[in-house]
Amino acid sequence: MATIKDVARKAGVSTSTVSKFINGGNLRQENAETIRQAIQELDFRVNPFARGLKTQRSRSIGVLLPSMTAPYYGSVVMSLEKTLREYGYHCLISCYSAQHGLERDNLQFLISNGIDGLVYVPEDLSVEEFEELTAIRSIPVVQVDRMIQGVESDTVLVDNSEAVSNAVSRLIEKGHRRIALISGPKSVFSAKERQVGYLRALAAYGINYDDSLVVSDENTFATGYKGFGELMHQPDPPTAVVTTNYDITIGLVTAARERGLQIPRDLDIFGFDCVEICTMMHPPLPVIHQPEQQIGELAAQYLIQRLEGYTGEPRVTRLKCRIVAQEPQNI
Amino acid sequence: MATIKDVARKAGVSTSTVSKFINGGNLRQENAETIRQAIQELDFRVNPFARGLKTQRSRSIGVLLPSMTAPYYGSVVMSLEKTLREYGYHCLISCYSAQHGLERDNLQFLISNGIDGLVYVPEDLSVEEFEELTAIRSIPVVQVDRMIQGVESDTVLVDNSEAVSNAVSRLIEKGHRRIALISGPKSVFSAKERQVGYLRALAAYGINYDDSLVVSDENTFATGYKGFGELMHQPDPPTAVVTTNYDITIGLVTAARERGLQIPRDLDIFGFDCVEICTMMHPPLPVIHQPEQQIGELAAQYLIQRLEGYTGEPRVTRLKCRIVAQEPQNI
DNA sequence: TTGAAAGCGCTACCAG
DNA sequence: CTGGTAGCGCTTTCAA
Numbered sequence: 001m002a003t004i005k006d007v008a009r010k011a012g013v014s015t016s017t018v019s020k021f022i023n024g025g026n027l028r029q030e031n032a033e034t035i036r037q038a039i040q041e042l043d044f045r046v047n048p049f050a051r052g053l054k055t056q057r058s059r060s061i062g063v064l065l066p067s068m069t070a071p072y073y074g075s076v077v078m079s080l081e082k083t084l085r086e087y088g089y090h091c092l093i094s095c096y097s098a099q100h101g102l103e104r105d106n107l108q109f110l111i112s113n114g115i116d117g118l119v120y121v122p123e124d125l126s127v128e129e130f131e132e133l134t135a136i137r138s139i140p141v142v143q144v145d146r147m148i149q150g151v152e153s154d155t156v157l158v159d160n161s162e163a164v165s166n167a168v169s170r171l172i173e174k175g176h177r178r179i180a181l182i183s184g185p186k187s188v189f190s191a192k193e194r195q196v197g198y199l200r201a202l203a204a205y206g207i208n209y210d211d212s213l214v215v216s217d218e219n220t221f222a223t224g225y226k227g228f229g230e231l232m233h234q235p236d237p238p239t240a241v242v243t244t245n246y247d248i249t250i251g252l253v254t255a256a257r258e259r260g261l262q263i264p265r266d267l268d269i270f271g272f273d274c275v276e277i278c279t280m281m282h283p284p285l286p287v288i289h290q291p292e293q294q295i296g297e298l299a300a301q302y303l304i305q306r307l308e309g310y311t312g313e314p315r316v317t318r319l320k321c322r323i324v325a326q327e328p329q330n331i
Numbered sequence: 332m333a334t335i336k337d338v339a340r341k342a343g344v345s346t347s348t349v350s351k352f353i354n355g356g357n358l359r360q361e362n363a364e365t366i367r368q369a370i371q372e373l374d375f376r377v378n379p380f381a382r383g384l385k386t387q388r389s390r391s392i393g394v395l396l397p398s399m400t401a402p403y404y405g406s407v408v409m410s411l412e413k414t415l416r417e418y419g420y421h422c423l424i425s426c427y428s429a430q431h432g433l434e435r436d437n438l439q440f441l442i443s444n445g446i447d448g449l450v451y452v453p454e455d456l457s458v459e460e461f462e463e464l465t466a467i468r469s470i471p472v473v474q475v476d477r478m479i480q481g482v483e484s485d486t487v488l489v490d491n492s493e494a495v496s497n498a499v500s501r502l503i504e505k506g507h508r509r510i511a512l513i514s515g516p517k518s519v520f521s522a523k524e525r526q527v528g529y530l531r532a533l534a535a536y537g538i539n540y541d542d543s544l545v546v547s548d549e550n551t552f553a554t555g556y557k558g559f560g561e562l563m564h565q566p567d568p569p570t571a572v573v574t575t576n577y578d579i580t581i582g583l584v585t586a587a588r589e590r591g592l593q594i595p596r597d598l599d600i601f602g603f604d605c606v607e608i609c610t611m612m613h614p615p616l617p618v619i620h621q622p623e624q625q626i627g628e629l630a631a632q633y634l635i636q637r638l639e640g641y642t643g644e645p646r647v648t649r650l651k652c653r654i655v656a657q658e659p660q661n662i
Numbered sequence: 663t664t665g666a667a668a669g670c671g672c673t674a675c676c677a678g
Numbered sequence: 679c680t681g682g683t684a685g686c687g688c689t690t691t692c693a694a
Contacts, residue, residue, distance in 0.1 A: 001468065001671095003670090003671055003672085004671065004672060004673095005671075005672095008681095013680075013681080014680065014681040014682070015671090015672080015673090015681085015682090016673080016674080016675095016680070016681055016682075016683090017679085017680055017681070019672065019673055019674080020673095020674095020679090020680085022672095022673095023673080025679090026679070027679060027680080028679065028680090031679085031680085043466065043467075045443055045467045045468070046443065046671085046672080047384070047670085047671050047672070048383075048443055048444050048445045049380050049381075049382075049383030049384035049387070049389075049445055049670080049671080049672090050380075050384050050670070050671030050672040050673090050686090051671080051672055051673075052379075052380035052383070052384075052672090052686095053378070053380035053381050053383075053384050053670090053671080053672075053673095053686050053687065053688085054671085054672050054673045054674085054685085054686055055672085055673070055686090056380070056686080058380075058444065060440075060444060067405070068399055068400075068404065068405040068408060068409075068424070069399075069400055069401070069402045069404075069405040070400070071400045073399065073400075074398070074399040074400040074426075074428070077399060077426070078399075078426075078428055078430075085436075090425070090437070090440040090444075091425065092423040092424070092425065092444075093399070093423070093424040093425065093426070094421070094422065094423065094424065095405075095408070095409075095424070097405070097409055099409075105416075106421070109391075109421040112376055112377070112379055113379050113389065113391060113421070113423075114379045114380055135374065136374075136376045137332065137376070221607065221608050221611075222607065222611065225608075225611055250581065250585075251608075253585065254581075254584065254585070254588070254608070254612065257585070257588035257589065258588065258612060258613055260591075276552065276553065277552050277556075277582075277585070280552075280553065280556055281585065281589060282589055332687095334686090334687055334688085335687065335688065335689095336687075336688095344664075344665085345664065345665040345666075346665085346666095346687090346688080346689090347664070347665060347666080347667095347689080347690075347691095348663085348664060348665070350688065350689055350690080351663090351664085351689095353688095353689095354689080356663090357663070358663065358664080359663065359664090362663085362664085377687085377688080378686085378687050378688070380686080380687075380688090381670090381686070381687030381688040381689090382687080382688055382689075383670095383688090384670050384671065384672085384686085384687080384688070384689095385669085385670055385687085385688050385689045385690080386670090386688085386689070387670080
């Protein structure tokens with residue numbers, strides 16, 4: 001491993017000149033050229049540890065997620081990375097996949113590993129735990145998708161309850177009265193809010209809540225698939241179902257199709273998070289669409305502003321979801 | 332940020348003693364206790380840059396993937412992380428999501444960011460590009476799922492062609508003669524191998540290859556969904572389809588169900604990579620199952636052996652896929 | 663068992 | 679524009 005010293009020696013200049021060259025300072029054309037050559041010949045690369053030790057910065061952003069496989073996170077991260085990259089930052093992703101203890105452990109590792117900022121989708125940690133960990137090194141944090149109540153940081157959420165409430169309202173206005181909900185675990189911030197939206201819409205239309213119409217479990221294909229069975233095998237099954245997650249939606253649709261149900265004739269379904277898929281179906285499934293790109297971009301911007309020294313109050317932004325529903329014309 | 336010096340001063344010992352404490356050396360009970368207290372009171376944490384500068388190690392493993400959302404990678408990474416964690420390593424994941432140039436850029440960042448080892452699913456890079464990048468710092472690399480032909484590194488693959496060949500053979504033995512294939516892009520190592528398996532099985536049974544029965548496109552839901560239309564709307568449509576990827580399978584099943592086809596009566600489908608989902612269906616879809624856990628674990632072991640100094644020849648291991656097919660009893 | 667001291671490779675200050 | 683130099687915080691000899 002060549003060091004900056006080797007380069008300096010070979011180029012016949014001082015290390016500080018080389019450093020200046022590396023970091024884009026002004027120097028004589030001639031020197032620049034010699035240094036460039038020396039660097040190439042020695043195949044010199046900046047040692048990230050040494051640089052980090054000096055600058056205490058790594059130009060890396062930690063991204064801590066609950067799951068690797070949700071397309072929603074995939075999209076958010078893609079747009080996040082894109083924006084951060086424009087400012088010279090890279091993302092280091094870490095997932096805790098519902099493994100107990102990993103959320104904490106991975107967060108700790110990211111932070112002690114020298115990230116300059118953190119994008120965080122929380123699940124289990126308490127305010128105290130989170131603050132203890134982030135106290136290690138003081139870096140800007142943006143919470144995304146969910147939040148730990150009480151943690152003061154920039155936060156980018158969507159209006160979960162409004163989105164689901166709108167979906168349910170649409171179904172009610174189409175004449176449905178027995179509308180089911182299959183959602184994620186009650187312990188998860190976003191799932192809880194989505195449940196609230198469901199209740200709110202029912203209340204607004206004076207429809208009684210029937211807890212046999214609500215399934216709440218993990219955000220998986222299985223939940224949607226089995227949820228179908230639970231819901232439809234009761235005496236008075238729902239005529240419509242709202243889901244709150246990608247995998248649940250696919251699971252539900254798979255089960256419904258498998259039993260030969262026509263959607264929406266036999267069962268109306270309102271999906272979540274899977275626009276490409278839902279709009280591709282015949283007829284298209286109406287679906288709640290989160291603005292993933294915008295979420296990622298905003299999170300990146302908040303972070304960059306903090307990294308550049310912005311010190312205003314924490315900002316909590318709720319973006320609106322959109323309903324994508326190309327209803328078939330002949331209802 | 333408290334440093335080791337602060338701790339030393341507060342505890343009334345030298346920095347080297349503190350360092351020894353941190354790294355688990357032997358010291359007097361009494362000193363250990365005082366240091367422990369000082370560390371706690373000052374909330375001291377090791378500075379990763381300083382440590383890295385000295386040791387040139389970070390205890391982090393870079394994981395470079397093409398996609399964040401494929402459940403296959405999710406499973407592999409989960410098991411990879413689990414094993415690495417037991418040896419005190421953490422994973423830093425980076426995805427290039429088919430974005431041109433990101434594969435190279437992210438690889439470069441990971442390497443110059445001080446990872447101790449790399450788990451890599453390649454796509455576009457040539458041997459030369461890869462070797463230039465990995466020459467930056469010499470770290471062990473394990474290729475997974477795919478390989479760059481000519482790169483000498485430990486590699487964990489599955490026997491793609493055998494797996495698909497077996498699946499196709501089963502269909503042929505059930506009496507199918509027009510068997511379609513919907514697979515990923517020909518440019519991708521694993522997709523190519525899977526296509527070879529398809530051809531091989533046809534040849535083994537003396538069935539002529541018909542290129543109107545082969546769809547090759549991105550590894551997405553859309554490919555499976557649209558592939559259904561392309562295949563079924565021809566004069567002499569297939570009676571069975573083999574897929575080579577999770578999303579393609581789901582897309583195909585969705586399309587088939589949507590047109591009211593009974594699986595397997597009207598169209599037999601052999602899925603890939605989605606055991607949980609396929610076995611849950613009625614009747615269960617037979618499916619090619621990759622040993623994700625084993626792949627992750629083996630990759631981790633190979634890496635750890637290298638990190639611990641093993642210098643034998645590069646090992647290229649092909650694991651077997653398994654066919655999971657709980658066929659309905661009443662065929 | 664402990665401590666003094668020498669760097670790891672880089673950046674940034676300051677003087678020239 | 680350039681170079682000398684002082685550390686960044688830690689680990690690791692080597693002596694005591």
